[in-house]
Amino acid sequence: DAGITQSPRHKVTETGTPVTLRCHQTENHRYMYWYRQDPGHGLRLIHYSYGVKDTDKGEVSDGYSVSRSKTEDFLLTLESATSSQTSVYFCAIRDFQETQYFGPGTRLLVL
Amino acid sequence: DAKTTQPTSMDCAEGRAANLPCNHSTISGNEYVYWYRQIHSQGPQYIIHGLKNNETNEMASLIITEDRKSSTLILPHATLRDTAVYYCIVRVAGTGSARQLTFGSGTQLTVLP
Numbered sequence: 700d701a702g703i704t705q706s707p708r709h710k711v712t713e714t715g716t717p718v719t720l721r722c723h724q725t726e727n728h729r730y731m732y733w734y735r736q737d738p739g740h741g742l743r744l745i746h747y748s749y750g751v752k753d754t755d756k757g758e759v760s761d762g763y764s765v766s767r768s769k770t771e772d773f774l775l776t777l778e779s780a781t782s783s784q785t786s787v788y789f790c791a792i793r794d795f796q797e798t799q800y801f802g803p804g805t806r807l808l809v810l
Numbered sequence: 811d812a813k814t815t816q817p818t819s820m821d822c823a824e825g826r827a828a829n830l831p832c833n834h835s836t837i838s839g840n841e842y843v844y845w846y847r848q849i850h851s852q853g854p855q856y857i858i859h860g861l862k863n864n865e866t867n868e869m870a871s872l873i874i875t876e877d878r879k880s881s882t883l884i885l886p887h888a889t890l891r892d893t894a895v896y897y898c899i900v901r902v903a904g905t906g907s908a909r910q911l912t913f914g915s916g917t918q919l920t921v922l923p
Binding site for chain 2: 732734741742744747757758789791798799800801802803804
C-alpha cells in the first residue's frame with residue numbers, strides 16, 4: 700500500500716450541511732489529488748495540490764474547496780452539500796516517477 | 811494524452827495467464843503506458859507502466875509492441891482476487907505538470923474457478 704488513508708470512509712449527511720473529507724499520506728510526496736467517481740463518468744479530478752498551500756482546480760471543482768496546510772494532509776470541503784455530490788471520493792498521491800497511488804475512498808451520501 | 815481502446819470484458823480460468831490487450835495507435839514518443847486496476851468498491855491500484863521496453867514486476871508483465879501502438883498486460887497466474895476492471899492509460903510523463911489520470915471504460919476481467 701502507498702501509505703494513504705482517507706477519513707471518514709463512509710458518511711451520510713443532509714443537503715446544505717458542510718462536509719470535510721481528509722486525505723493523509725505518510726510518503727511526503729508533493730502532489731496530491733482529489734477525484735470523484737460516479738457511474739458512467741469514471742474518475743474526474745476535483746482539485747489537486749502541488750505543495751503546502753499550493754492548490755489548483757480540476758475539471759469538476761464547482762461546489763468544492765480544498766486546503767493543504769501540511770504536506771501530509773489534503774482536505775476536501777463541500778461548503779453546502781447537494782445531492783449531486785453523492786459519490787465516491789478518492790484521494791491520490793504522485794511519486795517522483797509521476798505514478799499516482801490511490802486511497803481506499805470515501806463513500807458520501809447526501810440526502 | 812493518446813486515446814486507448816480496450817475490450818469491454820474478458821474471462822480467464824483461475825491459474826491460467828490473463829492477457830489483457832490495449833490499443834493506443836496515436837501514442838506519441840514521450841507518452842508512457844500505465845496499467846491500473848480497480849477491484850469492486852476499492853481505490854484504483856497501480857500495476858505497472860512502461861515507455862517502450864517490456865516491463866515486469868511482482869504483479870504483472872507489460873509487453874509493448876515495437877511500434878508502440880498496442881500493449882498487453884499479462885497476469886501470469888490469475889487468481890479469483892484478480893477479478894477487477896483493468897485500465898490502460900497513456901500519458902506524458904516528465905513534464906513536471908500535475909496532469910490528472912484519465913480513466914476510460916477499461917476491461918472487466920473475470921477470473922473463473
